[in-house]
Amino acid sequence: MAVMSDFTCPVCHLPLSSEDPDSNGYVVCPVCGAVMEVVVSNGHVIPVVHAIEGKRVQPRFRTHSLLTHLSIGTMPIAIIGALFAPVLEFFSFSLWQQLDKLALYMLIITLVAGALTFATGVIDWKQRYRGRPYKQIAIKIKLSGFLLVVCISALFFHGLHSVDTAISFKYLGYLAHLFAMMGLYTLLGNIGGKLIFGK
Numbered sequence: 159m160a161v162m163s164d165f166t167c168p169v170c171h172l173p174l175s176s177e178d179p180d181s182n183g184y185v186v187c188p189v190c191g192a193v194m195e196v197v198v199s200n201g202h203v204i205p206v207v208h209a210i211e212g213k214r215v216q217p218r219f220r221t222h223s224l225l226t227h228l229s230i231g232t233m234p235i236a237i238i239g240a241l242f243a244p245v246l247e248f249f250s251f252s253l254w255q256q257l258d259k260l261a262l263y264m265l266i267i268t269l270v271a272g273a274l275t276f277a278t279g280v281i282d283w284k285q286r287y288r289g290r291p292y293k294q295i296a297i298k299i300k301l302s303g304f305l306l307v308v309c310i311s312a313l314f315f316h317g318l319h320s321v322d323t324a325i326s327f328k329y330l331g332y333l334a335h336l337f338a339m340m341g342l343y344t345l346l347g348n349i350g351g352k353l354i355f356g357k
C-alpha cells in the first residue's frame with residue numbers, strides 16, 4: 159500500500175512519515191521498537207537509531223486484530239448474497255428474498271463488529287502505541303470513520319427490511335456501497351497488517 163512515507167525504519171523497513179515524531183522529537187517504530195531521531199541532511203531524511211524500546215507488547219493476540227476478522231468474514235458473504243439476489247429474482251426463484259435478507263444480516267453484523275473493531279483499535283493505539291502521532295494510524299482512524307458512514311448509508315439505501323425488488327437502481331446503489339466497503343476493508347487491513355507483521 160502506498161501510504162505516504164518519507165523514510166523507512168532502518169531496522170524493519172516499515173514505511174514511516176516525518177509527521178510521526180513524538181513531542182520529544184523521536185520516532186519509535188511501532189513494529190520493531192527502534193527509537194530514532196530524524197535528521198534532515200542535504201534535503202534527505204535520515205533516521206538515526208539510538209536505541210530499541212525494551213518494553214514491547216506482543217501485538218498478534220490482541221482484541222483488535224482478532225475482531226477485525228469477524229467483519230472480514232461477514233463482508234464477502236454480504237456481497238455474494240447481495241449480488242446473487244437479483245440474479246435469482248430475474249430467474250423467478252423465490253429464494254432471492256432469503257438471500258437478500260442473509261446479506262442484510264451479514265451487513266448488520268459487519269457494522270456492529272466494525273464499530274467494536276474501531277473502538278478496540280483506538281484503545282490499542284492509546285495503550286500499545288501510547289497515542290503516538292503515527293501517520294498510518296491517523297489514516298486508519300479516518301478510513302474507519304468513513305467505513306462506518308458508508309456502512310450506515312448502505313443500510314439506509316437498502317432499508318432495515320427486505321426490499322420489494324432487487325432489480326432496481328436503488329439496489330445498485332446498495333451494491334456499490336458494499337463494494338466501496340470491501341475496498342476500505344482491504345486498505346485498512348493492508349495498513350494494519352504492516353503494523354503487526356512489518357513490511
Ligand SMILES: [Zn+2]
Nearest residue numbers: 167170187190
Ligand atoms: Zn522498525
